Amino acid sequence: MAIAASTAAQAEEAPSTPIHRLGEQIFDHVSEIGDVATFATLTMVWIGRRRPRWSVLVPIFYAIGVKSVSVVAITGTFIGMVLAVQAYHQFNMMGLATRLGSVINISIVRELGPVLAATMLAGRVGSSMAAELGTMRVTEQIDALSALGTNPIYYLVVPRFLACVLLIPLLTLMGDFMGVIGGAVVSTQIMNIDSYAYWKHTRDFVETLDVFAGVFKSYFFGAAIALISCHRGFNSKAGAEGVGRAATEAFVFSFIAILFLDFVIGLTWNNVYRSIWPQTESLL
Numbered sequence: 626m627a628i629a630a631s632t633a634a635q636a637e638e639a640p641s642t643p644i645h646r647l648g649e650q651i652f653d654h655v656s657e658i659g660d661v662a663t664f665a666t667l668t669m670v671w672i673g674r675r676r677p678r679w680s681v682l683v684p685i686f687y688a689i690g691v692k693s694v695s696v697v698a699i700t701g702t703f704i705g706m707v708l709a710v711q712a713y714h715q716f717n718m719m720g721l722a723t724r725l726g727s728v729i730n731i732s733i734v735r736e737l738g739p740v741l742a743a744t745m746l747a748g749r750v751g752s753s754m755a756a757e758l759g760t761m762r763v764t765e766q767i768d769a770l771s772a773l774g775t776n777p778i779y780y781l782v783v784p785r786f787l788a789c790v791l792l793i794p795l796l797t798l799m800g801d802f803m804g805v806i807g808g809a810v811v812s813t814q815i816m817n818i819d820s821y822a823y824w825k826h827t828r829d830f831v832e833t834l835d836v837f838a839g840v841f842k843s844y845f846f847g848a849a850i851a852l853i854s855c856h857r858g859f860n861s862k863a864g865a866e867g868v869g870r871a872a873t874e875a876f877v878f879s880f881i882a883i884l885f886l887d888f889v890i891g892l893t894w895n896n897v898y899r900s901i902w903p904q905t906e907s908l909l
Contacts, residue, residue: 664778664856668786671779677787685784689750690792694799696745701800704737705729705807713816723822727830729808734831738801739839740887743846746793747879751854754785755875758858759868767859777859786851793847794840801839834898842890849882 708729716722758781761767767777805827813820854875861871 660860661852661856664782664859665852667778668782668852668855671776671783672786675779677779677784681780682784682787685788686792689746689785689788690795693746693749693792693796696749697742697796697800698803700741700745701733701738701803702807704741704800705733705804705809706811708732708737708804709808709811709816713812713818717816722816722818724826725812725816725818726809726823726827729812730805730827730831731835733804733808734801734836734839736839736887736891738804739797739842739846740883742797742800743793743843743850743883744880746789746796746847747850747854747876747883750789751850751875751879752872754851754854755858755861756868756872758855759861759871762859762861763863763868782851782855782859785855786848789847789851790844791847793843793850797840797843798836801836838894841894842887845886845890846883849886850879853879853882 709725712725712728713722716725716728758767761781767781770777770780809820809823812818812823857871857875857878861867
């Protein structure tokens, strides 16, 4: 027994090799992914089982949606203006300045609008949700809800998930609109591009399907932001440092998820569009 105890103590005191540390990190990441998947599954189950009360939904909708309008609008406006300033000289040298509107607007409605709206939502709302739920975890308010017979996921996560998923498409459209206006003002008023040609090329190249593609992406972005932020808050460590780390991780992981989903959905969308386009063209 003494020999076994001494061997175990020596094994515990022995420094871990890089292979051991790598294995531990891999297992930790796999466990974390499984925990997030379980958390998302429980959220979906509660969404299908019972709708939250309007008295709970309306304040959250206001905090997530209405208060984010100004941030998304300002961001979208400056993105359109920056695109116009940066792209004008290159297009002007090639004699394609009048086609600047098509490039700016299709970039905004398909990629930059949804991604930037989701990024602003992750920074302003995702971090806030993680910090709020993390504080509730540290102060044992989540445990109190469970003790009172209320499921914390139903009461805390479902309303925030619905708010993010339902309102981010509207915020995306707001960002698209302000980006288009910002790019048009700089192009036609500062760069002196003919406004008729600017809007004509925009109408010829930007289709309704392009706007729909951006809005379609935003649903997945909103779901990822809500699930990651709420999960980080629910698993916050004790103390102010733990809550701050949860808020930081919520934004970082949400931003990585946004970029990953944008790549996967964009690649899938392009492949589907190319497979359908020959059939559509034959019907015209």
